[in-house]
Amino acid sequence: MVRTREGKGLLGSLFAIVFVGALVYFGINIGGTYWRYVQFEDRMKQEARFAAHRSDQTIARRLKEFADSLKLPEGAHKVHVRRRPGTIQIWAEYYELVELPGFVREVYFHPQAVGTF
Numbered sequence: 001m002v003r004t005r006e007g008k009g010l011l012g013s014l015f016a017i018v019f020v021g022a023l024v025y026f027g028i029n030i031g032g033t034y035w036r037y038v039q040f041e042d043r044m045k046q047e048a049r050f051a052a053h054r055s056d057q058t059i060a061r062r063l064k065e066f067a068d069s070l071k072l073p074e075g076a077h078k079v080h081v082r083r084r085p086g087t088i089q090i091w092a093e094y095y096e097l098v099e100l101p102g103f104v105r106e107v108y109f110h111p112q113a114v115g116t117f
Helices: 008-049 056-069
Strands: 080-084 087-091 094-100 103-109 112-116
Touching: 008 056, 008 087, 008 094, 008 112, 056 080, 056 087
Parallel strands: none
Antiparallel strands: 080 087, 087 112, 094 103
16 A cells, blocks of 8 residues: 655645744854954953053054954944053944845944953
8 A cells, every 4th residue: 555645744844944044044144243243342351351561552453453354344443442540441333234034234233341450
């Protein structure tokens, strides 16, 4: 006896594969954007940790180079450094475009770090 298959399982599997593929595609896009933000902010915290041994210009230059290596938007290259007795504050502001199904969204990022020495 031979059973025939109607294809119901195949259509459901195909839909699941397409759905998971779309989630991975857009997840990588969104996740990559946030991952670059986390890396940039982490580098700012590292620069704040060693601020006693570096000038403000050196810190800003190093962070601009790092933002360039991450391929961050131009706004991230405008790094602000404010030094007060015993403390340093480092920050930048930028917008990055994130593609979602059917539209593009502009996301605001404000990485910052404060250190004491």
